[in-house]
Amino acid sequence: MTQREKALTRLDEAGAPYELIEHPAVFTIEEMDKLGITLSGEVCKNLFLRDAKGRRHFLVVVQKDKHADLRALEKELESTRLSFASAERLEKYLGLHQGEVTPLGVVNDADAAVEVAFDKDLVGNPKLGVHPNDNTATVWIAFDDLRKVIEANGNAIRFVTV
Secondary structure, three states, X not given: OOHHHHHHHHHHHOOOOEEEEEOOOOOOHHHHHHOOHHHXXXXXXXXXXXXXXXXXXXXXXXXXXXXXXXXXXXXXXXXXXXXXXXXXXXXXHXXXXXXXXXXXXXXXXXXXXXXXXXXXXXXXXXXXXXXXXXXXXXXXXXXXXXXXXXXXXXXXXXXXXO
16 A cells, blocks of 8 residues: 555545646655645645654645744743754655655554644645655645544644744
């Protein structure tokens, strides 16, 4: 089963309606903008972070145009110094590669070790765009359905102001 199939199967199992669109591989929000993908809804930017000792890992999900202040996030997440996690950690915890980071990566997090932090401005959004663990497609899904899938996996969810 591919990473995409695993993510879509989990959405189907949760009864979460979604729309899937295919597109060339994209690695940045700018590339998504150029393809017009961002015109269809609120595309999410995803940051995979770790604390100073590498004991806690966070997937921070924000609106595409926002810039996250890591120092402010440290306070909100009650964490030690935050930094971007390595490609090795991304693979280990979410089974993903750079350019594929998505909240649907939790389907690969069997231990539910990664804490998911959503920007409060995403709450209730009827149409969020996230990768289905593959950057050659975008899944459009309601925030509430995305949250349901993450909760079903057992990952802690927090809400932050970005």
